Amino acid sequence: MIGLVKAELQKLFTTRLWWIMLLVMLVLVGVNLGLFIGFAGVSQNGAPALPERDTVEWARMAWSAGADGNVFAMILGVVMMTAEYRYQTITGTFLTTPRRGRVIVAKLVGGLLVGLLFGLGALVFEAVVVIPTVLISGGEFSPAAWHIPQTGLGIIATFALYALFGIGLGTLVRNQVAGIVGAVVWSYVIERILVAIPALQPVGRWLPGGAAQSLLSIDVDTGLGRPELLPAWGGALVLAGYAVIFALVASATTVRRDIT
DSSP: OHHHHHHHHHHHHTSSHHHHHHHHHHHHHHHHHHHHHHTBTOEETTEESBOOTTSHHHHHHHHTGGGGGHHHHHHHHHHHHHHHHHTTOHHHHHHHSOOHHHHHHHHHHHHHHHHHHHHHHHHHHHHHHHHHHHHHTTOOOOTTTTTHHHHHHHHHHHHHHHHHHHHHHHHHHOOHHHHHHHHHHIIIIIHHHHHHSGGGHHHHTTSHHHHHHTTTTOOOOOSSOOOOOOOHHHHHHHHHHHHHHHHHHHHHHHHHSOOO
């Protein structure tokens, strides 16, 4: 199994896609942090739109900016599966390892590792930006007050889960373009609508995005009302449940489907 996982990682890391996606993800996180920095303390209709940069509230909000990069982990998960069909390597893969379930488990483990790598990358980038910004602004660095352990674990868990989600989606769809478009639409349209609109939150908070947001310790009024999310422990259980579901879907679908 270790050899299969290494093979799956080698398939990905011998291409330029992974580091291009990592750079694009960091650019997105950087843009989000730039907006947090630029609009901190800016008044809007007589009230500040965001807290000042030297406050604990601002640090908590800025520290959660990395969560928006989870879509890139999902896209890589889609590619790890659909590339096999696009380039007609899936037949050779299954001939080399006839027990398809082992191949899918290896892809899932590889996806988890890639998700963890991207999540750690986002957290390191945030630390490089957020900590100096707060200190320069006159604030104090306080991991406990900023909820760094909880938020960091939430971001890493989200990235890992979304990588599994991508593999499951790629297994079902097979078509790489359709899988990537579906991943982007799900992350940036469907989930955000369901989590942001109060009337839809009873559904949205049970989705991966809503469950992940409950781990980030952020209480932000989007203008539509403050979101009603699950408690942190509930979000963790929901994420773990989705991870199991995605793994089972990926395994069952691939094992039973004709690859010709």
